[in-house]
Amino acid sequence: MGGKQHILSVLVENKAGVLARVASLFARRGFNIYSLAVAPTDDERFSRITVVVDVEATPLEQITKQLFKLVNVVKISELEPAASVERELLLCTVRADPAVRGQVIELVQIFEGRILAVGTDVLTVSLEGHPGKVDDFEELIRTYGIVDLQRTGRVALPKLVRRPPTKALRVS
Amino acid sequence: MKLTGAQALIKSLEMEGVEVMFGLPGGAILPVYDPIIDSSIRHVLVRHEQGAGHMAEGYAHVTGRPGVAMVTSGPAATNIVTPLADAYMDSIPLVVITGQVPYSSIGSDAFQEADTTGITMSVTKHNWLVTKAADIPEIVKEAFHIASTGRPGPVLIDVPKDVSNQMMDWYWPESVDLPGYKPSSKGHPRMIKEAARYLLEARRPVIYAGGGILKARAAETLRELAELTGIHVVTTLMARGAFPDDHPLCLGMPGMHGNYTAVTAMQEADLLVALGSRFDDRVTGKVDGFAPEAKIVHVDIDPAELGKVRRADVPIVGDCRLVIEELVQAVRALMSGGVQPPDRSPWDATIRGWQERYPLAYEPSAEGNALKPQMVLEHLRDSTPDDTIVVSGVGQHQMWASQYWRFNHPYTWVNSGGLGTMGFAVPAAIGAKVGRPDRMVWAVDGDGCFQMTAQELVTATAERIPIKVAILNNAYLGMVRQWQEMFYDERYSEVYLSPDLPDYVKWAEAMGCVGLRAETPEDIQPVIDKANAINDRPVVIDFRTDSQEKVYPMVPAGQSNDAIVVPPFQEGRHGEGGH
Ligand SMILES: Cc1ncc(C[n+]2csc(CCOP(=O)(O)OP(=O)(O)O)c2C)c(N)n1
Ligand SMILES: [Mg+2]
Numbered sequence: 001m002g003g004k005q006h007i008l009s010v011l012v013e014n015k016a017g018v019l020a021r022v023a024s025l026f027a028r029r030g031f032n033i034y035s036l037a038v039a040p041t042d043d044e045r046f047s048r049i050t051v052v053v054d055v056e057a058t059p060l061e062q063i064t065k066q067l068f069k070l071v072n073v074v075k076i077s078e079l080e081p082a083a084s085v086e087r088e089l090l091l092c093t094v095r096a097d098p099a100v101r102g103q104v105i106e107l108v109q110i111f112e113g114r115i116l117a118v119g120t121d122v123l124t125v126s127l128e129g130h131p132g133k134v135d136d137f138e139e140l141i142r143t144y145g146i147v148d149l150q151r152t153g154r155v156a157l158p159k160l161v162r163r164p165p166t167k168a169l170r171v172s
Numbered sequence: 173m174k175l176t177g178a179q180a181l182i183k184s185l186e187m188e189g190v191e192v193m194f195g196l197p198g199g200a201i202l203p204v205y206d207p208i209i210d211s212s213i214r215h216v217l218v219r220h221e222q223g224a225g226h227m228a229e230g231y232a233h234v235t236g237r238p239g240v241a242m243v244t245s246g247p248a249a250t251n252i253v254t255p256l257a258d259a260y261m262d263s264i265p266l267v268v269i270t271g272q273v274p275y276s277s278i279g280s281d282a283f284q285e286a287d288t289t290g291i292t293m294s295v296t297k298h299n300w301l302v303t304k305a306a307d308i309p310e311i312v313k314e315a316f317h318i319a320s321t322g323r324p325g326p327v328l329i330d331v332p333k334d335v336s337n338q339m340m341d342w343y344w345p346e347s348v349d350l351p352g353y354k355p356s357s358k359g360h361p362r363m364i365k366e367a368a369r370y371l372l373e374a375r376r377p378v379i380y381a382g383g384g385i386l387k388a389r390a391a392e393t394l395r396e397l398a399e400l401t402g403i404h405v406v407t408t409l410m411a412r413g414a415f416p417d418d419h420p421l422c423l424g425m426p427g428m429h430g431n432y433t434a435v436t437a438m439q440e441a442d443l444l445v446a447l448g449s450r451f452d453d454r455v456t457g458k459v460d461g462f463a464p465e466a467k468i469v470h471v472d473i474d475p476a477e478l479g480k481v482r483r484a485d486v487p488i489v490g491d492c493r494l495v496i497e498e499l500v501q502a503v504r505a506l507m508s509g510g511v512q513p514p515d516r517s518p519w520d521a522t523i524r525g526w527q528e529r530y531p532l533a534y535e536p537s538a539e540g541n542a543l544k545p546q547m548v549l550e551h552l553r554d555s556t557p558d559d560t561i562v563v564s565g566v567g568q569h570q571m572w573a574s575q576y577w578r579f580n581h582p583y584t585w586v587n588s589g590g591l592g593t594m595g596f597a598v599p600a601a602i603g604a605k606v607g608r609p610d611r612m613v614w615a616v617d618g619d620g621c622f623q624m625t626a627q628e629l630v631t632a633t634a635e636r637i638p639i640k641v642a643i644l645n646n647a648y649l650g651m652v653r654q655w656q657e658m659f660y661d662e663r664y665s666e667v668y669l670s671p672d673l674p675d676y677v678k679w680a681e682a683m684g685c686v687g688l689r690a691e692t693p694e695d696i697q698p699v700i701d702k703a704n705a706i707n708d709r710p711v712v713i714d715f716r717t718d719s720q721e722k723v724y725p726m727v728p729a730g731q732s733n734d735a736i737v738v739p740p741f742q743e744g745r746h747g748e749g750g751h
Binding site: 012013016017020021024028045061062065066068069070071072073074 | 289290293294297298301303318350351352353474475476479480
């Protein structure tokens with residue numbers, strides 16, 4: 001994936017077929033969806049779709065506008081990586097012969113991951129964190145031999161804006 | 173009050189003020205056809221579902237109200253996909269109702285099952301699969317709201333048979349609740365002021381009026397703006413009639429087969445005021461070479477159109493009528509503050525020069541030769557009332573009709589612009605006549621197009637809808653033939669149709685119409701007079717036209733509009749003001 005990744009957070013009505021409408025808009029324009037995560041929000045009438053796409057800014061603007069034309073799409077925001085908090089979960093079953101098991105466990109611990117299941121010569125581990133960190137972990141753990149790997153795709157929310165504390169509280 | 177879903181559906185259509193619908197029944201929609209017997213809504217029984225869709229489009233074009241079509245599941249639903257796509261491209265409000273197999277059988281490959289909402293997702297503004305009868309009134313209300321507001325378009329409601337039979341408690345919703353659908357209507361005041369300044373500063377401005385003017389019912393307002401600012405207007409294929417052709421500021425149609433002046437004025441402009449137009453490739457030619465020096469003011473109700481093809485210097489999202497009204501105010505305010513446009517007499521003179529050197533023209537037929545299609549259209553135009561509705565198919569005849577007719581009233585030109593759907597004319601003309609029975613309605617059709625949907629003339633005869641059809645019978649898929657002649661070394665591949673197979677006169681008669689034929693120039697006027705005198709049934713005239721005739725001017729596909737080709741007898745007329 002190049003440096004042209006964009007994260008769209010799309011608030012949609014929680015209705016049948018909405019995901020198909022959103023996905024087909026991308027497909028029609030030949031845009032590859034890099035990852036996609038969907039789940040209901042705190043308000044059960046709405047769901048949030050977090051889509052990561054690899055596109056130039058100009059077609060992205062067009063696709064955002066087209067997305068917004070979908071009747072079930074309520075709100076779209078593009079999340080700037082610098083202005084948002086992003087998380088992703090990775091699950092992975094990795095080869096861990098007794099000879100290297102210690103190294104694998106150490107690697108998981110360095111990354112603050114968890115060991116979920118232990119087999120005779122494999123381990124299933126999980127790692128939650130910033131997608132960049134998850135990428136790094138994936139790269140390193142690969143060297144031991146991956147049996148199975150699944151990532152959730154990223155979810156994101158805007159960073160909270162922290163205003164500097166007001167210097168003097170004016171009381172009238 | 174307890175109603176079945178089917179009864180609730182028909183009652184909801186009545187509540188929406190529907191006066192007519194076009195359709196054809198079948199298994200899955202059977203329950204809904206029963207209450208039609210007791211309804212005030214007129215049902216026009218078509219011979220093919222594509223016809224129902226185009227009729228609903230023709231009706232919507234001329235009335236501005238959503239056209240309604242109803243068909244059954246599976247093959248009927250797929251038959252109406254073309255009109256949906258057509259309406260989607262041309263922003264025509266349609267409400268299409270399809271039957272569906274029982275909800276419980278969906279996904280089982282049941283008899284006549286098709287994934288209608290899936291298939292039509294990309295050619296509708298929105299669609300619904302109804303899952304319970306109680307939702308029907310709400311969905312119908314939403315459907316009409318979505319079809320007719322914002323940028324209009326087709327919507328589809330897919331109704332499973334068991335849902336039609338289910339009982340529900342009747343209600344009629346007060347309003348719609350669509351959190352994700354809030355079309356904007358008023359333009360941004362600061363942008364409008366900015367646009368007004370551009371209008372008054374430009375030396376070579378052109379108003380580029382599109383179909384949005386008609387959708388927004390903004391023809392009057394457009395005229396006010398043009399007259400106030402003295403700016404010339406081009407009307408696109410979708411906007412013919414939005415500004416009167418006989419107005420001194422009217423430059424006519426731009427684009428691939430636009431007239432020389434309209435095309436060239438846009439090319440040389442320093443300001444294009446795009447109102448409800450979308451920089452379609454048939455208008456811009458090669459985008460990189462389009463109107464290179466022009467600043468762009470772009471008004472459209474659909475935000476996705478702004479900047480889609482060409483970056484706008486002043487983008488304004490809003491309803492064309494409201495925005496133009498505000499723009500007129502803003503221009504007036506500037507003018508009364510002493511701002512005046514620069515001297516535009518050199519530009520006006522340049523435009524007049526082009527108009528004189530390169531008028532739309534054709535070479536009259538030598539005696540005994542086949543009819544010139546343009547000549548047929550001139551006779552037809554001059555023998556019909558000024559407010560006649562003209563409906564065309566797709567091909568050379570469409571371009572000639574758009575070029576040679578003089579459209580002086582809005583909603584008198586109905587055609588398939590964006591999708592270019594052959595077979596559009598006959599059914600769309602029927603729908604237009606149903607919508608405006610007081611008007612004379614002429615379909616100008618090609619022989620190829622006519623053969624695609626002619627069977628709907630049976631519908632017209634049976635339902636007493638007296639439309640008139642002029643077939644410009646050049647015995648060819650003429651537009652394709654023209655491209656093969658010009659760009660494929662006259663290698664004609666699969667474009668010949670034959671002038672007398674079928675025999676159009678006999679075919680017309682078999683369908684209950686009057687069939688007439690014109691073979692020589694002397695025949696033209698008498699057959700037109702005869703056709704105009706018939707009011708109790710449809711009439712078809714087979715005009716035997718010259719197969720060699722080509723549509724000029726022409727901007728070859730993929731080239732810049734500067735490469736416009738004029739008819740051979742106008743070549744070499746260079747003079748000042750050209751390029
Ligand atoms: C449904 C459909 N099929 C094919 C075409 C491609 N096409 C465009 S114009 C044309 C020829 C139309 O022939 P005719 O109706 O005789 O009109 P003419 O150009 O001869 O006036 C064709 C085949 C189309 N526009 N629509
Ligand atoms: Mg033809």
